[in-house]
Amino acid sequence: MSSLLARAVRTGIRSPLSSRLHQPMAAIRFQSTEAKAAATATEEYDVVIVGGGIAGSALACALASNKASSTLKIALIEAFDLSNHIKWSPRPDQYSNRVSSLTPKSVSFLKKIGVWSELDSSRVAACEGMQVWDGVSGARITFDATDVDGVQSSFLHQVFSGNIPTPPGVNNSTNQENLDGSKEASPLAWMTENLHVQYGLQKQLVGHQARGVKLDVFEKTKVQGITTEQGESAQPQGDWPAVQLDNGKTLVTRLLVGADGVNSPVRSFAKIESLGWDYSQFGLVGTLQIDPSTSTAPGQGKGIAWQRFLPTGPIAMLPLNNGYASLVWSTTPKIAQDLKKLPARDFCALVNAAFSASPAELEYLYKNIGPNGEPLVDFLKEIEWRTSVHDQEASQTMIRGGSSSQGDAKPPRVVDVQENSRAPFPLRMRNSSSYVEDRVVLVGDAAHTVHPLAGQGLNQGLADVECLARVIETSLLSGSDIGNIHSLTPYSSERFLPNLAMLGTVDKLSKLYNTDFGPVVWARSLGLTAVDKMGPIKNEIMRFAMGLEEPSKRS
Amino acid sequence: MSARIFTRTNPSVLKQCLTRTGATPSLARSAVPCASLFTFRSPLEAPTGKLYEGHIPISPLQRTILAVGSAFTALANPLRGDMVAALGETTSGIFLNRIRDQMLQDPEGRRILRERPVITSETMQLDTLRQLPDGTFGREYVRFLDDQQVSPDTREPVHYVDSEELAYVMQRYRETHDFYHTLTGLPVTVDGEIALKWFEMAQTGLPMTMLSSFFGPLRLSSEERERLFNVYVPWALENGSTGKLLMNVRWEEWMEKPVEDVQRELGVRPCPEV
Ligand SMILES: Cc1cc2nc3c(=O)[nH]c(=O)nc-3n(C[C@H](O)[C@H](O)[C@H](O)COP(=O)(O)OP(=O)(O)OC[C@H]3O[C@@H](n4cnc5c(N)ncnc54)[C@H](O)[C@@H]3O)c2cc1C
Numbered sequence: 001m002s003s004l005l006a007r008a009v010r011t012g013i014r015s016p017l018s019s020r021l022h023q024p025m026a027a028i029r030f031q032s033t034e035a036k037a038a039a040t041a042t043e044e045y046d047v048v049i050v051g052g053g054i055a056g057s058a059l060a061c062a063l064a065s066n067k068a069s070s071t072l073k074i075a076l077i078e079a080f081d082l083s084n085h086i087k088w089s090p091r092p093d094q095y096s097n098r099v100s101s102l103t104p105k106s107v108s109f110l111k112k113i114g115v116w117s118e119l120d121s122s123r124v125a126a127c128e129g130m131q132v133w134d135g136v137s138g139a140r141i142t143f144d145a146t147d148v149d150g151v152q153s154s155f156l157h158q159v160f161s162g163n164i165p166t167p168p169g170v171n172n173s174t175n176q177e178n179l180d181g182s183k184e185a186s187p188l189a190w191m192t193e194n195l196h197v198q199y200g201l202q203k204q205l206v207g208h209q210a211r212g213v214k215l216d217v218f219e220k221t222k223v224q225g226i227t228t229e230q231g232e233s234a235q236p237q238g239d240w241p242a243v244q245l246d247n248g249k250t251l252v253t254r255l256l257v258g259a260d261g262v263n264s265p266v267r268s269f270a271k272i273e274s275l276g277w278d279y280s281q282f283g284l285v286g287t288l289q290i291d292p293s294t295s296t297a298p299g300q301g302k303g304i305a306w307q308r309f310l311p312t313g314p315i316a317m318l319p320l321n322n323g324y325a326s327l328v329w330s331t332t333p334k335i336a337q338d339l340k341k342l343p344a345r346d347f348c349a350l351v352n353a354a355f356s357a358s359p360a361e362l363e364y365l366y367k368n369i370g371p372n373g374e375p376l377v378d379f380l381k382e383i384e385w386r387t388s389v390h391d392q393e394a395s396q397t398m399i400r401g402g403s404s405s406q407g408d409a410k411p412p413r414v415v416d417v418q419e420n421s422r423a424p425f426p427l428r429m430r431n432s433s434s435y436v437e438d439r440v441v442l443v444g445d446a447a448h449t450v451h452p453l454a455g456q457g458l459n460q461g462l463a464d465v466e467c468l469a470r471v472i473e474t475s476l477l478s479g480s481d482i483g484n485i486h487s488l489t490p491y492s493s494e495r496f497l498p499n500l501a502m503l504g505t506v507d508k509l510s511k512l513y514n515t516d517f518g519p520v521v522w523a524r525s526l527g528l529t530a531v532d533k534m535g536p537i538k539n540e541i542m543r544f545a546m547g548l549e550e551p552s553k554r555s
Numbered sequence: 556m557s558a559r560i561f562t563r564t565n566p567s568v569l570k571q572c573l574t575r576t577g578a579t580p581s582l583a584r585s586a587v588p589c590a591s592l593f594t595f596r597s598p599l600e601a602p603t604g605k606l607y608e609g610h611i612p613i614s615p616l617q618r619t620i621l622a623v624g625s626a627f628t629a630l631a632n633p634l635r636g637d638m639v640a641a642l643g644e645t646t647s648g649i650f651l652n653r654i655r656d657q658m659l660q661d662p663e664g665r666r667i668l669r670e671r672p673v674i675t676s677e678t679m680q681l682d683t684l685r686q687l688p689d690g691t692f693g694r695e696y697v698r699f700l701d702d703q704q705v706s707p708d709t710r711e712p713v714h715y716v717d718s719e720e721l722a723y724v725m726q727r728y729r730e731t732h733d734f735y736h737t738l739t740g741l742p743v744t745v746d747g748e749i750a751l752k753w754f755e756m757a758q759t760g761l762p763m764t765m766l767s768s769f770f771g772p773l774r775l776s777s778e779e780r781e782r783l784f785n786v787y788v789p790w791a792l793e794n795g796s797t798g799k800l801l802m803n804v805r806w807e808e809w810m811e812k813p814v815e816d817v818q819r820e821l822g823v824r825p826c827p828e829v
Contacts (some may be wrong), residue, residue: 360656364660389668
């Protein structure tokens with residue numbers, strides 16, 4: 001790291017980019033290939049993005065859609081097939097198991113880069129409310145869009161200049177109506193499939209290519225190695241990173257972007273340390289079919305995200321449209337594997353129980369999943385019995401004049417799980433010791449990975465991308481070298497602390513709820529109940545989670 | 556000494572306990588009309604409806620007064636069954652929960668919770684048990700009842716537990732107490748009961764068992780105390796923690812087995828030196 005820094009100081013800022021920009025890049029490329037002979041096909045770029053996940057693709061899109069950066073020569077390298085995403089034409093009764101919640105901030109960014117309007121509104125679900133509760137004590141906090149004071153009338157107006165996110169295809173006049181009169185507020189978040197966002201991104205990228213943006217997409221291509229072009233110091237690009245692809249090509253680049261996920265090869269190349277730990281948890285995802293009429297929440301629970309913290313990890317059900325929902329169930333690796341194999345009928349019963357039964361009741365059921373996923377007891381009968389005990393006690397409590405838990409809304413019943421949609425993902429928390437080096441920058445999961453309990457990972461990545469695109473634009477406009485560490489520092493100083501704060505908060509939440517130890521449960525329940533009753537604090541939390549405000553800026 | 560723990564109902568439990576405990580005169584005075592706490596809906600919002608037969612809904616403040624009062628009475632006399640019972644009920648919310656959770660992990664425990672069997676002289680058919688051969692669990696159990704001149708029907712009903720299922724757990728806990736004596740061979744004496752409390756504490760962690768196991772010894776002679784701590788307590792801790800949780804035992808179905816077999820299967824050695 002220090003050697004890279006030293007080199008940065010030694011080499012200083014190169015020939016002003018503005019002049020280089022007017023110089024056709026092809027000429028340089030031509031020179032370069034000529035000099036190196038045909039044996040190694042070396043090409044030169046301004047920006048090479050490794051990783052065509054959502055973060056990498058969004059960065060390519062942001063750079064291409066911005067006037068100043070649209071003249072850059074950009075490469076996007078992805079190991080998997082990207083063109084497949086454009087052909088994505090899902091059946092209305094099928095949902096991919098990877099669904100993310102997009103905060104208003106992320107949606108506003110996706111609008112800005114033209115992606116949001118590419119999306120199919122029938123496959124984007126507005127999340128209007130959240131019900132989060134403690135599976136041990138029952139303490140609950142509810143959020144709904146109308147809780148965020150002033151968000152619609154002033155805050156969003158200020159921040160987004162009236163640019164309140166609307167689902168794609170919904171015309172703005174409807175939204176305007178909401179703003180002016182009715183109580184309906186901007187949703188807390190939008191749920192959609194990661195594939196769907198990818199579809200929009202790839203469509204935009206193809207559009208940019210057609211417009212003549214110098215954007216090369218290398219799909220089904222793996223990065224095999226990255227080196228610094230040493231020993232050719234006579235060449236201006238002497239210490240630029242050189243990316244070796246498995247198709248034999250080498251790309252030399254002024255700025256190398258690592259958008260290559262949690263095991264980032266770019267991060268290893270830059271010798272940036274990544275600190276953190278693996279939770280001994282897996283997140284089991286799946287697509288659920290629900291019966292909305294069974295929810296006791298207003299409006300049959302439409303647009304409500306449900307999350308219950310169990311001692312083994314949180315279980316969350318995120319709303320999709322048309323009676324579908326997406327599941328993220330964080331639990332122990334063993335239970336996650338067992339849940340994946342359980343027959344659909346028993347699995348659904350267990351998901352329903354996980355939203356209502358006590359941890360001890362669930363534990364008994366987990367224990368009774370056989371080695372091949374077969375239930376060793378009659379799950380339906382066991383769950384039915386426990387439900388009847390709870391219902392009986394609840395109805396008696398009601399007769400007695402009620403207790404606080406009586407008003408708690410129930411999530412809809414899960415009636416089916418889409419075939420082959422259950423998949424476990426290991427959960428980790430990572431943060432890179434730095435996001436930038438000379439000529440190297442990290443975005444998205446390559447820079448930081450977070451527990452999915454707050455649904456923030458992808459949103460953080462998009463915030464990184466938005467910031468980086470802005471920082472690159474500023475460098476270009478001021479004529480500085482976009483790859484120079486000094487040009488990149490503003491990105492790092494803007495993103496590092498907020499990401500760290502989010503990681504820390506989510507990590508602490510995960511640890512706080514990962515126990516059923518009495519005093520901890522008592523304290524956290526007291527805290528949760530208190531927060532639920534305190535409007536201002538709740539607002540702060542929601543703004544933070546919606547990407548409207550970052551805590552580091554407040555202190 | 557044949558006084559029994561968990562014996563008879565005393566209707567003016569609270570009043571008595573509060574006035575008897577000289578240690579809390581002001582509390583006692585302020586709570587003299589305390590019986591009325593149960594009959595009038597106080598500003599403290601004592602809930603009104605009953606969850607089960609015998610249920611006495613009480614408010615948190617009433618619960619605290621009752622707990623403190625019964626604690627002092629129980630300490631003063633660990634053989635005051637009603638007070639020990641009231642203390643157990645008022646303080647045992649989360650601990651009963653824990654026992655219920657332990658029962659839910661066990662197929663037998665679940666069967667008990669599901670079927671909620673009740674132990675009375677009728678359900679146990681004591682006369683039939685008397686016909687069993689000597690040394691069987693059932694024969695020794697009735698012998699114990701007859702010696703103590705008690706019957707399963709003379710037990711303190713559950714009043715203050717605010718959950719139907721937990722009230723049943725508490726009731727079952729009381730109803731099966733006599734089987735513990737048959738299983739361990741411990742007598743109904745102060746030190747015998749204290750030893751059983753230690754045993755139960757090792758098994759369940761109920762606070763009332765803790766309280767009386769810590770303070771009970773104050774009332775023993777030095778000889779009794781020595782035996783308690785050198786023999787009974789080590790035995791209780793070892794056997795209580797390694798044996799099967801006795802709340803998960805369907806005692807009713809074990810009556811014909813020899814006592815030794817029952818002890819072996821449940822992993823409980825008889826208490827030495829009794
Ligand atoms: C169970 C679960 C639920 C989640 N839910 C949410 C949610 O609700 N909201 C939210 O905001 N976030 C959520 N996340 C987090 C979110 O999915 C990630 O943060 C996000 O997908 C990361 O995007 P990325 O583009 O940074 O990285 P990735 O999606 O990991 O993309 C990295 C890309 O780099 C490519 N690559 C890697 N190495 C090479 C190489 N050598 N050569 C070529 N290509 C390479 C990979 O093929 C991959 O496509 C969730 C995560 C999990 C596990």
